[in-house]
Amino acid sequence: GDSVTQMEGPVTLSEEACLTINCTYTATGYPSLFWYVQYPGEGLQLLLKATKADDKGSNKGFEATYRKETTSFHLEKGSVQVSDSAVYFCALSENTGGFKTIFGAGTRLFVKA
Amino acid sequence: DARVTQTPRHKVTEMGQEVTMRCQPILGHNTVFWYRQTMMQGLELLAYFRNRAPLDDSGMPKDRFSAEMPDATLATLKIQPSEPRDSAVYFCASVGGQAYNEQFFGPGTRLTVL
Numbered sequence: 001g002d003s004v005t006q007m008e009g010p011v012t013l014s015e016e017a018c019l020t021i022n023c024t025y026t027a028t029g030y031p032s033l034f035w036y037v038q039y040p041g042e043g044l045q046l047l048l049k050a051t052k053a054d055d056k057g058s059n060k061g062f063e064a065t066y067r068k069e070t071t072s073f074h075l076e077k078g079s080v081q082v083s084d085s086a087v088y089f090c091a092l093s094e095n096t097g098g099f100k101t102i103f104g105a106g107t108r109l110f111v112k113a
Numbered sequence: 114d115a116r117v118t119q120t121p122r123h124k125v126t127e128m129g130q131e132v133t134m135r136c137q138p139i140l141g142h143n144t145v146f147w148y149r150q151t152m153m154q155g156l157e158l159l160a161y162f163r164n165r166a167p168l169d170d171s172g173m174p175k176d177r178f179s180a181e182m183p184d185a186t187l188a189t190l191k192i193q194p195s196e197p198r199d200s201a202v203y204f205c206a207s208v209g210g211q212a213y214n215e216q217f218f219g220p221g222t223r224l225t226v227l
Contacts, residue, residue, distance in 0.1 A: 032214050034214075034215070036216075041220075042220060042221075043117075043204050043206070043218030043219050043220050043221050044156075044204070044206075044216070044218045045218065046215050046216075049214075049215065089156070093214040095214070099144045099163075099208040099214055099216075100146075100158075100161065100169070101146075101214070101216055103155075103156050105155045106155060106156070
């Protein structure tokens with residue numbers, strides 16, 4: 001079955017450092033890929049998405065590129081801020097109309113001032 | 114600003130009591146999911162509905178959990194009887210409209226069973 005594997009956390013960075021959170025997936029079809037973010041005390045919210053190979057999703061300075069050849073969707077940001085401290089979830093959803101989404105385990109990010 | 118709402122936000126109860134959690138999906142969204150989040154297990158899918166009909170509830174302990182959608186604007190998750198191991202944050206999410214495949218999460222219900 002479909003699955004998502006992302007790097008374990010926590011990840012601790014200083015403000016303005018570069019961020020990469022690795023994510024790889026296994027899917028039988030051609031899924032859409034997502035990064036969701038969860039701030040303390042809140043539900044998950046969509047950060048960015050990519051619906052087909054080579055698409056790049058971007059939002060709030062974060063980027064991720066859909067790499068079909070390596071089945072990866074790594075999250076990157078060039079300069080993190082304290083306000084980026086949160087849990088980040090990589091996810092996939094098959095484009096068959098079912099809307100069911102497979103989530104990774106989540107990676108907690110701490111950014112120090 | 115359309116959003117998913119959940120009530121109550123916090124619930125503390127004693128073991129053996131019935132717990133009911135409610136979710137109002139975004140108007141027009143026809144697919145509703147229930148998740149449970151704990152530190153140990155992470156985010157687990159419990160059940161989901163399409164057009165109010167259950168599509169998959171294989172993630173839910175059948176002996177004590179039940180999920181329903183009495184109408185298109187209300188989804189409920191019940192636990193009877195509750196146990197301390199049910200302590201978790203329960204999220205509802207809805208999908209539909211033009212945001213194909215994007216899940217919109219509610220703020221969650223934090224349940225503590227003593």
